[in-house]
Amino acid sequence: MKGNWFFPNLWRFLSLLAVQGLILSGISYNTDGYISLLLYPLFILLLPILMPIPIVVLAGFLIGVFVDSFTGTLGLHASTGAFSGYVRALILDRFAPQGGYTGKEPIASPAYFGWRWFLSVSGVFFAVHLLWYFSVAYFTPVYFFNKILPQAALSWLSTMPVVMVLMRLFYPKN
Amino acid sequence: MYSIVQLFVRHGGLITLVIAQVISFYLMTSQNTPQREIARLSWGWYSNWLLEWRNRWLDYLSLRDENIRLKMENAQLRTQLANLRASETPMRDTVRRQEAPDSLGKKLIRPEYVVISARVVGNTFSGRHNWLILNRGAKDGIRPNSGVISRSGVVGIVRDVSDHFSLAMSVLHPQTKISAMVKGYAFYGSLYWDEKDPRYLTLSDIPYHLPIRRGDTVQVSNYSLIFPEGHTAGIVDTAYRPQGSSFLHIRVRPTQSPASVREVYVVTNRYAEELDNLTRATQEKR
Numbered sequence: 503m504k505g506n507w508f509f510p511n512l513w514r515f516l517s518l519l520a521v522q523g524l525i526l527s528g529i530s531y532n533t534d535g536y537i538s539l540l541l542y543p544l545f546i547l548l549l550p551i552l553m554p555i556p557i558v559v560l561a562g563f564l565i566g567v568f569v570d571s572f573t574g575t576l577g578l579h580a581s582t583g584a585f586s587g588y589v590r591a592l593i594l595d596r597f598a599p600q601g602g603y604t605g606k607e608p609i610a611s612p613a614y615f616g617w618r619w620f621l622s623v624s625g626v627f628f629a630v631h632l633l634w635y636f637s638v639a640y641f642t643p644v645y646f647f648n649k650i651l652p653q654a655a656l657s658w659l660s661t662m663p664v665v666m667v668l669m670r671l672f673y674p675k676n
Numbered sequence: 677m678y679s680i681v682q683l684f685v686r687h688g689g690l691i692t693l694v695i696a697q698v699i700s701f702y703l704m705t706s707q708n709t710p711q712r713e714i715a716r717l718s719w720g721w722y723s724n725w726l727l728e729w730r731n732r733w734l735d736y737l738s739l740r741d742e743n744i745r746l747k748m749e750n751a752q753l754r755t756q757l758a759n760l761r762a763s764e765t766p767m768r769d770t771v772r773r774q775e776a777p778d779s780l781g782k783k784l785i786r787p788e789y790v791v792i793s794a795r796v797v798g799n800t801f802s803g804r805h806n807w808l809i810l811n812r813g814a815k816d817g818i819r820p821n822s823g824v825i826s827r828s829g830v831v832g833i834v835r836d837v838s839d840h841f842s843l844a845m846s847v848l849h850p851q852t853k854i855s856a857m858v859k860g861y862a863f864y865g866s867l868y869w870d871e872k873d874p875r876y877l878t879l880s881d882i883p884y885h886l887p888i889r890r891g892d893t894v895q896v897s898n899y900s901l902i903f904p905e906g907h908t909a910g911i912v913d914t915a916y917r918p919q920g921s922s923f924l925h926i927r928v929r930p931t932q933s934p935a936s937v938r939e940v941y942v943v944t945n946r947y948a949e950e951l952d953n954l955t956r957a958t959q960e961k962r
Contacts, residue, residue: 555689563696570703577703577711584696588689638704641714 507550507608510676515565518542523572538657542569542579543631544665546586547610547624548674551603555591562587575639582635589630597623613675624665625658632657747793751941758789758904758943789904790944792817794824796831799846801935804871806846808832812942813840821952822944823903829932830854830867830909831940833902842942848874848934855900856909858926861886864897867909867928874934877910879926886924888915894928901948 522542529539546562553561566583570576594603594610597619607614610623632654637643640650684691705715794816798809812818814837824831824844832844833852845852848869856867856879865881879894892912896903903909910928918925 556684556692559689559692559696563700566700575704576707577700577705578708580703581697581700584693584700588693591689638700638711641704641711642718 506676510674511545511549514545514548514674518545519565519568519572522569527569527573536653536656537660538632538635538653539661539664540628540632540635540657541661541664541668542566543583543586543628544624544668546583546590547627549587549590550608551594551610552605552608555588558590559584559587562590578635578638581638582631585634586627586631590627593623593626593630608676609674611674612669613673620669621666624669625662628661628665629654629658632661747939751791751793754791754904754941754943755789758791788945788947790817790946792942792944794818794842794940794942796938796940797841799935799937801846801848801874804850806848806934808844808846808937808940810834810842810844810940810942811840813838813842815839817944818842818942819944819949821902821948822942823900824940824942825903825907826932826937826940828908829930830896830903830907831932831934831937834942846934847877847930854903854909855897856894857897858882858886858888858912859893859895861888864899865923865926867894875929876913877928877930879910879912879928880923882915882924882926884917884922884924888912888924888926890914894926901945901951902943904943 518541522540526539526541529537542565545565546558549558549561562583562585563580564583566578566580567576569579569583573579599615610620612620615623633650636650636654636657637646704711706712792812794810794812796808797811798807800806800808808824808831810818810824818834818837820834820837822834822842824834830847832846832849834842834844836843847854850869850871852868854867855864857864858879861882863882863886865879867877867879870878882888890912893908894910894912896905896907896909898905908931910930913927913929915924915926917923
């Protein structure tokens with residue numbers, strides 16, 4: 503990790519938290535939970551690739567706690583954030599380029615790996631994140647097929663275009 | 677301490693995840709109503725399931741004790757049954773002090789038998805003189821000359837006892853002779869092993885005019901001082917009259933295989949010694 507990684511990540515943390523807590527949480531209420539636009543996982547995904555996993559898990563947990571404090575669902579996003587922080591390492595490992603990550607590409611951005619790669623990584627990452635989120639939200643496997651899976655799919659379909667637009671707009675490099 | 681650090685270095689991500697999930701789930705179930713309700717119901721369900729599983733396991737573990745208890749109860753019931761048979765004989769005992777009422781309200785004239793459950797811990801069945809070792813002895817109330825039976829047949833006769841073990845002659849021992857009869861006929865004979873085929877015993881002294889057939893039941897006669905009357909001993913395999921003999925030669929297949937016997941009951945006739953002494957005294961007078 504190079505020295506200038508902290509402030510871009512802090513900026514992403516604050517801005518995504520504000521967008522998620524103040525704007526996007528309302529969408530979920532209006533659609534009876536069927537469409538949940540979750541953008542804050544982007545902060546977790548864009549943390550430095552070589553950042554130690556425990557810190558990524560803690561960072562995911564932290565942003566989840568803050569989102570929970572906005573939405574009044576204490577523990578729900580915290581659990582999902584921590585889980586996504588751990589899963590991110592597995593996904594990045596699975597999609598690692600030949601020779602592995604060298605540190606020349608600080609974050610998992612299309613600016614370094616291309617759009618195709620980013621679409622695959624973020625697609626899997628958000629799918630896992632949303633599935634976990636709805637699983638703990640319903641807190642029982644009874645609703646898996648008639649609630650959890652459809653809602654996660656619908657939310658994924660609505661979240662992914664927004665993620666792509668944001669990435670195209672900001673095109674982060676660190 | 678070093679190993680804990682090593683563990684964290686190796687699995688730090690997973691450990692952090694588990695800690696974060698524990699905190700999150702605690703927050704979820706304590707602060708959010710839907711999750712709390714689901715968790716409460718789930719805990720109830722899982723704790724019931726665990727409790728049921730635990731009870732089943734404990735039941736399984738207690739099977740051995742239950743088995744011992746059932747064997748003891750069975751021995752008591754067999755004692756009652758054997759004594760009940762004795763009480764049903766149409767005789768009147770004038771000595772009132774020997775009378776005792778049983779649970780059926782009848783008067784037990786002579787409680788003859790004591791039945792003790794035991795396990796065979798040693799067994800020979802391939803020689804000419806075959807023996808059994810039982811895990812009960814004098815301290816358990818076993819006496820020499822007690823009969824050894826199983827649920828399905830006769831097994832042998834106790835010869836010697838130590839404090840905790842007994843040595844019994846198997847039915848496959850030439851000295852083991854049992855007073856027996858073919859069920860349905862009031863003639864008794866001697867059931868013994870002729871030292872030839874260990875699969876069969878021989879019943880002798882049954883008059884030739886009796887229409888004994890293959891498949892008839894051989895049981896302990898009422899003259900046996902060792903075994904309870906009516907206990908099944910075997911099944912008639914063949915019966916024929918040897919030339920010039922007034923008695924049948926009956927080959928009997930024992931209902932209890934001497935080789936596979938394991939759980940047995942030792943039957944002691946309380947009056948066997950007294951009767952034996954009486955017989956000897958009479959013989960000496962002659």
